[in-house]
Amino acid sequence: MYPKSLEELITSLTQLPSLGPKSAERIALYLLDKPHKIEQLIKAIKNLEKIGYCVQCNSFTEGKLCAICENPQRDKHKICVVEEPHQVALLERSGIFKGLYYVLHGSIAPLEGKNPQDLKVTKLIKRIKEDHIKEVILATNQEFTLHYMIKLLKNFKVKVSCLAKGIPVGGNIEYVDELTLKEAFKGRQEV
Numbered sequence: 001m002y003p004k005s006l007e008e009l010i011t012s013l014t015q016l017p018s019l020g021p022k023s024a025e026r027i028a029l030y031l032l033d034k035p036h037k038i039e040q041l042i043k044a045i046k047n048l049e050k051i052g053y054c055v056q057c058n059s060f061t062e063g064k065l066c067a068i069c070e071n072p073q074r075d076k077h078k079i080c081v082v083e084e085p086h087q088v089a090l091l092e093r094s095g096i097f098k099g100l101y102y103v104l105h106g107s108i109a110p111l112e113g114k115n116p117q118d119l120k121v122t123k124l125i126k127r128i129k130e131d132h133i134k135e136v137i138l139a140t141n142q143e144f145t146l147h148y149m150i151k152l153l154k155n156f157k158v159k160v161s162c163l164a165k166g167i168p169v170g171g172n173i174e175y176v177d178e179l180t181l182k183e184a185f186k187g188r189q190e191v
Helices: 004-014 021-033 035-050 086-094 122-130 143-153 178-186
Strands: 075-082 099-103 135-138 159-162
Touching: 004 021, 021 035, 075 086, 075 122, 086 099, 086 178, 099 122, 135 143, 143 159
Parallel strands: 075 099, 075 135, 135 159
Antiparallel strands: none
C-alpha cells in the first residue's frame, strides 16, 4: 500500500491512453526517485496552454499560423487532408510530402454519432477556391470520411488523390511505418 498522494498519481496516470496500472506505477516511482524530472514535467504540461490551432490548416501551433503554413518552401498548390492534428507530424516524419496540410478534426462514424457536418471543411473549400490548389491528397483512416471528401471535392476543379499501396483498407496511418507512408504517397491514385 502506497501513501495516498502516490496512489493518486498512479490513478491519474492510468487515465492516460495506453498506460495501464503497472506502467503508471513505474512512472510514478520513477518520478518519486527523480524530483528534478517532476519540475520539467510540470513546466512542459503548463506550456501546453500555449498550443492552439493554425488559422489556415487547423493543425497545432503556438502562433496564428503553424510552421508548415508559414514556410515559403512548401508547395502551396498541394494539400494533404488528415483527420487529426497529430497525423501531420506523423506524415512530416516520412519526409515525402512537401505541400501543405488540412486537418478535419474528426472522421465520419455514423455508429458513433459522427456525421459529415462535424468535419471542419469550410476553410478547406475556401482555400481550394482562393489559393489555386491543384491537388488534394486524402490521407484519411475512415472509409466514410474518404468517400464523403471525394464526393465533396468532385465539385471543384482540383485533382483529388488518396494514399495507395502499403496501407491496408481500414488501416490506421498512425500505425504505419515511415517507409510504408513514403510508398503510399508515391503510389497515390487520382480518384
